[in-house]
Amino acid sequence: MEHRDSISDFENENKIKQLEKSVRILQKKLERSEADRKALEEASEIRELLFTNVIRELEESQATLEKRGKELETALKNLKALQMKLIESEKMSALGVLVAGIAHEINNPVNFIYGNLYHASNYFESILKLINLYQYYYPKPVAAIQKEIESIELEFIKQDSLKLFDSMNMGAERILEIVKSLRTFSRVDESDLKTANINLGIDSTLLIINNRFKPSTKLPQGIQVIRNGTLPAIECYPGQLNQVFLNILVNAIDALEDAVIKNPQLLPTITITTELVNEQAVISIADNGLGISEKAQSQLFTPFFTTKDIGKGTGLGLSISYQIIVELHAGILECHSQPGNGAEFVIIIPIKQAKC
Numbered sequence: 093m094e095h096r097d098s099i100s101d102f103e104n105e106n107k108i109k110q111l112e113k114s115v116r117i118l119q120k121k122l123e124r125s126e127a128d129r130k131a132l133e134e135a136s137e138i139r140e141l142l143f144t145n146v147i148r149e150l151e152e153s154q155a156t157l158e159k160r161g162k163e164l165e166t167a168l169k170n171l172k173a174l175q176m177k178l179i180e181s182e183k184m185s186a187l188g189v190l191v192a193g194i195a196h197e198i199n200n201p202v203n204f205i206y207g208n209l210y211h212a213s214n215y216f217e218s219i220l221k222l223i224n225l226y227q228y229y230y231p232k233p234v235a236a237i238q239k240e241i242e243s244i245e246l247e248f249i250k251q252d253s254l255k256l257f258d259s260m261n262m263g264a265e266r267i268l269e270i271v272k273s274l275r276t277f278s279r280v281d282e283s284d285l286k287t288a289n290i291n292l293g294i295d296s297t298l299l300i301i302n303n304r305f306k307p308s309t310k311l312p313q314g315i316q317v318i319r320n321g322t323l324p325a326i327e328c329y330p331g332q333l334n335q336v337f338l339n340i341l342v343n344a345i346d347a348l349e350d351a352v353i354k355n356p357q358l359l360p361t362i363t364i365t366t367e368l369v370n371e372q373a374v375i376s377i378a379d380n381g382l383g384i385s386e387k388a389q390s391q392l393f394t395p396f397f398t399t400k401d402i403g404k405g406t407g408l409g410l411s412i413s414y415q416i417i418v419e420l421h422a423g424i425l426e427c428h429s430q431p432g433n434g435a436e437f438v439i440i441i442p443i444k445q446a447k448c
């Protein structure tokens with residue numbers, strides 16, 4: 093019996109040991125699966141983190157792409173504008189060459205006419221004097237001469253010839269003026285780069301056309317000129333710049349004369365502002381006239397574009413100005429105008445010119 097007991101004890105012990113072993117194994121398995129679970133959890137956390145990162149990066153790159161797209165769009169727009177400007181200036185240069193040729197060819201014969209007109213009118217006056225002398229001393233000419241005097245209407249010729257020479261003179265002067273403008277337009281003098289005071293240039297230009305600011309029949313109140321700002325001396329072609337100021341100012345005066353016809357209450361004003369912005373001289377000339385229609389604005393700088401009557405406008409002023417500012421000074425010439433609300437011309441030029 094005792095032996096039996098000891099056997100069952102032994103068996104029990106064995107079973108316990110086995111049980112303990114399986115518990116240990118189970119525990120190990122449990123531990124391992126716990127570790128696996130943890131590892132999995134960590135892995136999924138990492139994956140999640142990675143995903144968020146990837147999504148964020150994607151979002152960021154999408155934003156960058158959108159930004160680049162917009163930048164490209166603007167660049168394309170700028171390029172198109174530049175291309176238009178290039179085409180425009182290319183047209184201008186080609187026209188410049190043509191115009192220079194024509195101006196050169198016209199200049200000489202017109203000078204002959206203008207120069208000889210003076211002598212011709214002197215000769216004619218002398219002959220008239222001689223005829224008068226004849227008539228004084230021989231008041232009763234023979235019938236044939238008397239007949240000729242009547243047939244050529246000598247008295248009318250005497251009176252009309254002076255007017256005739258005057259108008260021929262005026263015509264020749266006008267042609268010379270146009271030829272001069274054409275030459276400036278095409279040649280744009282490149283030999284005269286100087287450091288000059290722009291404000292003095294504006295003053296002298298204003299002085300030249302001073303009589304057009306005074307009260308007149310067309311402008312009973314005259315024109316009020318307001319000056320603002322200063323500028324340091326800048327490197328430029330001062331003579332050419334003065335021509336630009338003159339062209340723009342004369343246009344403003346013309347515009348104000350028209351505006352006063354429509355609105356007699358208007359106080360005609362020209363405001364000239366000069367300032368230095370980012371190493372560039374900015375000159376603004378604004379009037380409170382009738383402004384410029386959008387259609388006209390797109391053609392302003394085209395040679396021979398004019399809305400003025402024949403004989404008054406040549407349509408060259410602004411195209412010459414464009415040439416002088418944009419091509420000669422590497423600057424910008426802009427027009428801002430809302431129809432009915434006056435016009436502003438803005439000239440922007442670097443204060444130093446690039447050396448060629």
Ligand SMILES: Nc1ncnc2c1ncn2[C@@H]1O[C@H](COP(=O)(O)OP(=O)(O)O)[C@@H](O)[C@H]1O
Nearest residue numbers: 343344347398399400405406407408409410435
């Ligand atoms: N300040 C202004 N106000 C209104 N219109 C203007 C002004 N400046 C220029 N213009 C318009 O631009 C046209 C072209 O000017 P421009 O080239 O100087 O030639 P022109 O004065 O001989 O007509 C003018 O005929 C006019 O229609």
Ligand SMILES: [Mg+2]
Nearest residue numbers: 339343409410
């Ligand atoms: Mg003009």
